[in-house]
Amino acid sequence: MSTATARYAGQLRTEATHVASGTVILNDAPVDNHGRGEAFSPTDLVSTALGTCMMTIMGIVAERHGLDLVGTSFDVTKHMAAEPRRISEIEIQFRMPAALPAEKRVLLERAARTCPVALSLNPEIRQTVQFSYEG
Incomplete structure (x- = not known):
């Protein structure tokens, strides 16, 4: 069975549907690459x-060790390279x-x-990940 299906909606937008849940993700080309930037770009x-994968794996480890991660959050920043156009770094x-x-x-950090x-x-994609402990 497929994981997802997608269709091109025009104007550099796609609509992807998660087969198991029916959840739909809209996807636009970014403004700096001819798009509207009204949704996540690829x-x-x-x-x-x-970031969400890291959070999920930490959640699995936390449950295994009786730890509470509720309220944990992250910010992600993507850096693009020009030639060829690609992700050069992801900061979390x-x-x-x-x-x-x-x-x-x-x-948790290792996980x-x-x-x-x-x-x-x-x-070649740098993954710069930092953890701060607050509250």
């Missing part, structure tokens, strides 16, 4: 997928609960850096 999705800043013990922080998306990206 490279925005890749960058965001890295995680904000983690301050109550996490030091030895568990190391475990994040080895998520499937991180391991699937071309090694």
